[in-house]
Amino acid sequence: MKLLATMAFATLAVAGTASAVPVFTAGGTTVAGQGLVSSVAGATTIDFNSGILPANYTDGSLFTGTDGNHAAPPGDTSMYLSAGISSDQHTPVTATFSGGLSYFGFYMGSPDTYNSVTYTFADHTSTTLTGTQLATLAGDLPNGNQAVGLYVNAFAGAGSKITSIAFASGQNAFETDNHAFVSAVPEPETYGMLLAGLGMMGFMLRRKS
DSSP states (O other), rough: OEEEEEOOOEEOOOOOOOOOOOOEOOOEEEEETTEEOOTTTOOOEEETTSOOOOTTTEOOOEESSOOOOOOOOOBSSSSSEOOOOOOTBBBEEEEEEEEEEEEEEEESSSSTTEEEEEEEEEEOEEEEEEEHHHHHHTTSSBBTTOEEEEEEEEETTTTTEEEEEEEEESSSSSSEEEEEEOOOOHHHHHHHHHHHHHHHHHHHHHHHO
């Protein structure tokens, strides 16, 4: 399998309402039949190839190929996720990660102005990227060109965690694949509480013996 790295054309820091400033970049690795996948080391990828939507995803449908309602991202012959698959169905597709993420990435095709992604953080604040902003990351135009695909990377920022990602489209459709994530590292105080709990358990076991 031949892998080709693609360059990140732009970096976007969007303050939004989040307590930490998230950073967004474009760039991934090309894999035959998959399009672009994450280049972030240690990331876990959801490729939807099982044909079953993960339990932490709500709404949206899985497809292969291209028809009048949705188009496969360029180079992607596998299953992909589509949001806004008909003119009267524009419910966002939401992926929830209750433990929080330090990183989330996804492959998207044919960026349009009416596409958007909203990232919600552990402090219940959020940041939304429009289709125009997403396309700009890779130096593309948000004109629905089905030959255009880009891999979007989101880094939560120090002390912050991404807890959900919502993909929305005002028209047909918003197609994504190869969702990748890295779970957030517990905060120091969490480690402290864990160690204190383990210490208490050890003390109680010693007393019992």
